[in-house]
Amino acid sequence: GSADGRAALALPSAAFGGAGAMGGPGEVAGDERREALLGGIFSVLDQKRRGFISRVELAHILDAMQADSSVTFTVPEALVPAENMKDSRVTMSDLRKLLMELGVPDLEDVQWFAESVVKVETELREVWRKSVQRWRECVERLYNRNLHRYLLVSQPERVSRWLLLRTSMDAVGQDDSSIGLLGLGISQQEVEVLFTDETAEDINRCSERIEPFLVALDLRGQLSEACVEGDVTEPSTPELDARICDLLAKLVDLADSQRELACLLIHEGTLAFATGVVRSGAFSQSVIGDCSKLIMSLVSYRVHEQARDYEKLCRQRVADYLEIDFQVDDFSLEQARQRLSSAAPLPGRASLLPPGESSIGEASEELIEALTIADWVGSLLTLRVDFDRGEMLDTLIKFDEQRLPVGDGSAP
Secondary structure (H helix, E strand, O other): OOOOOOOOOOOHHHHOOOHHHHOOOOOOOHHHHHHHHHHHHHHHHOOOOOOOEEHHHHHHHHHHHOOOOOOOOOOOHHHOOOOOOOOOEEOHHHHHHHOOOOOHHHHHHHHHHHHHHHHHHHHHHHHHHHHHHHHHHHHHHHHOOOOHHHHOOOOOHHHHHHHHOOOOOOOOOOOHHHOOOOOOOOOHHHHHHHOOOOOHHHHHHHHHHHHHHHHHHHHHHHHHHHHOOOOOOOOOOHHHHHHHHHHHHHHHHHHHHOHHHHHHHHHOOHHHHHHHHHHHOOOOHHHHHHHHHHHHHHHOOOHHHHOOHHHHHHHHHHHHHHOOOOOHHHOOHHHHHHHHHOOOOOOOHHHHOOOOOOOOOOOOOOOHHHOOHHHHHHHHHOOOOHHHHHHHHHHHHHHHHHHOOEOOOEOO
């Protein structure tokens, strides 16, 4: 946004043979022409109509013009840029005094150069504002679902601190818009202040780091929709199974690539939902296998043991899914056997509908959110086809071997 570096612009007096080429019978001459040019310079630089312009900005414009060989005037001593030059207000009266040594052709060049600089700065400012808007819109999508907390690691330290001030930590699942800390939010004005000293390129890099989180959120939504597409009283079709497998594969890749992406998926209830898909008995073995890969990927991060303060909900969901507080003394093997032998038929795809959206009566006696690792393992070990059951048992054994303590006693 500075005038520095713009001296390569061709000045009108050089391009058209001086001020004489600009004159005409309809133009005023002498002092009136000079006053008109001074007024034009002042108006161009006083974009906000505050009644004054910046001394530093004027100094930088005049200094940058010196790089053009056609410029004949020297920068007035009061406007020579200095290393620690302090800015001050320059009124119209001050401008007359500061530029009193410049002739009409020089003032014409100054006005043209100032207009060119302001035009470029306006264009750059618009690009900057669009970058700020893009970042804000990306964050807002996650902020509205309390998911922006998982962006903190991916953003620069100053931006991360800014987001942290807008993140609840005291209550599990608390809406961040209610934290009320000094009334902070993510308004356009607040975001513009945050990025005041950053370039559009810097802001765009911050936005690019948010993109994977938005992709993960979109894929998670697509998975929920695909699993209940069409007639939910019927099993999934081969075509639908293939689409679901593609979505699951992409989610696994994202979860494997970054812990915070896995946390976002856990926050969105993916562990229980994937378990519900396996438990429904309405999908192919390929879908069951890919769901299991996703579950194993999410569980492998041990979020319940290494959660940050702002990841309480994520930690709680993993702990609930793994049944960390399960009371072994209260477990009855006989009751479990009876429940298994008298179990109702597999719940089908209707069990994956959100509560209250089923049109066929009770979709399931148990809400998806309440499903745990026991439901996942139990479903795998009771698959109807022997080969499928053996394949998943082998997968579980290999998964457990990877999680067992090794060497010095630490888990991999």
